[in-house]
Amino acid sequence: MKKTLILGAALVLTTTASAASLTGSGSSFVYPLFTKVFSEYGKSGDTVNYQSVGSGAGQKALKDRVVDFAATDVPIPDADVAGYPGKVLTIPAAMGAVVISYNIPGVDENLKFNGKILADIFLGKTRLWNDAAIAKLNPGVKLPALPITVAHRSDGSGTTGVFTDYLSKVSSEWKTKVGSATAVQWPTGIGAKGTDGVSGVVKSTPGSIGYIELTYALNNKIDFGLVQNRTGAFIKPTIAGVQAAAANVVIPTSGIISLTNAAGAATYPISTFTYAVFYQDQSYSGRSAAQAAALKKMLTYTVTTGQNYSEPLYYAPLPSAAQSRARAIISSMTFGGKSF
Template sequence: MKKTLVLGLALMTAGSAAAQSLTGAGASFPYPLYSKMFAEYKKATGVDVNYQSVGSGAGQKQITERTVDFAGSDNPMSDEALRAAPGKLLHVPTAIGAVVPAYNVPGVTQPLKFTGRVLADIYLGKIKTWNDRAITALNPGVTLPPLPITVARRSDGSGTTYVFSDYLSKVSSEWKSRVGVGNSLQWPVGTGAKGNDGVAGVVKSTPGAIGYVELVYAKQNKLPFGSVQNRAGKFVLADNGPASAAARGVVIPADTRVSLTNSANADAYPIASFTYVIFYQDQKYGNRTEAQAKALKNLLTWMVTEGQEYNEGLDYARLPANVVSKARSIIGSMTYGGKRL
């Protein structure tokens, strides 16, 4: 282990001595990464971080109600939601992830190709079978069966849904006008399931199913997933490099709330997103102690610096250096009763 990492963790451990546990809730999108991060953090510091994978919508609700130390969300909270919170909330990205169209089509062994329009039409219920001309035209040489398509989608308030629908709204005017963007949607068709793991389970158990899930869930469940045509016209299969490329050239605002979908970068995977932690700038509320506030600041600092070493091994892209710099500045603005931590 590097000397700087040892020193940093030693300082964090000392600063967190009086606050040995933290709680978070929200997105299932980063849950595999956070499980690894928080296990390693506990080994190094003794601080236990309990994160509940309940969906981005529930995470945003819990941080607004101040029942957790931090929320996880794949989409930033809206201006309206931020105004409704009892204090100033901050967003810090922790990773870049890719949302993939995973499917279960017996006999198909190579990755299928999809365009945004075709994905939108599948989820609008306009494309109903796997041998539809719109799909076969994109996949010459692939024998696709006349199997009905079972659409799997989230039933809970989901940042993954937000990312997927944000992308579809950029590539399909019909999707934008009929369904739109959000954590929860009025779906035209589909079988609902809770969490990325729930959607992956529906796809795995249902011949003919398609579902949108974060990349690691497709890989963990050994589900095939398709390449998606990006804005430059290239069909790109999700991986760390193409997901990272989605942030390249994007102007990152000071509060880091930004969409990465449908990137103009020629090498980018088009359905990619930051995943965020959300927390209060001033940590003095309820029964919170200054030690608890410092423990959270230490954790967040570690997640965007040393903790980044765990991203790529779990199929998440690391944060670009300019985003790390902005994240550290945001974390550095945390206060306790108006006093800088």
């Protein structure tokens, strides 16, 4: 008999004792999708326990070799990869949108933002919602003289990495003063753990603004804005906008590429891949060949059949080129130096 248990932010599937059991941790951005994918995958017999702890914590767990795989919205920095006890592989596993969410009483419209305004808000330079720069982009919207409260992640976060990567591309001041990383020194605001934590702050705090994944905004009924892309168009975060961001990029052999501020008239500019990261050689820490084979099978399912669950949860399915690149990387896994 098979049971499905939801324990806090962890999805645990239990099944027969003979089935393989896999563990992963990391990105909260992708947690709603992984919950569904791993639930469906669990029907085949194997189990997947995925902990939504943030990309930074997921990377550490992989480095410590206490999980089979990690999920992260930004790749492990090259300087950090050298400190891992083995070669790691990175594959695109999902695609989604980081949205600009806000809580402004009396404002029901989808506000328009550009890169400069967003950088100035998160730098603490723009402090009121009726600031002239915001009003200029949103003519006809009655904006209140309400203080802006910035909500940001307090933990190591791939979503932070994606958002700050975008800000660094559109604002030289942001790039110089703050930069891009999974954890930065925020000039202003309130910190919260996880995407659900930032969602909670925005939903409960009038005047607040934050950055969260599209699914969280829709499920929590939080307003979110349009963001100006490189062509000057203001784009609402949608599956189509994320797909447009990936349409003109070539996935390199590493499997890693940024989608922020990508080219294209229909591109949503704060789009991203979420990556699955794992060790190339699986013969470590007493792992068996069967465990390695189970991980390979699960990863292949995630980047192929598992993509069928993306759109109903407001993620964009991986394009065929990304799926092909992911499968090629997965096929390079070894056990004791030998392919399997």
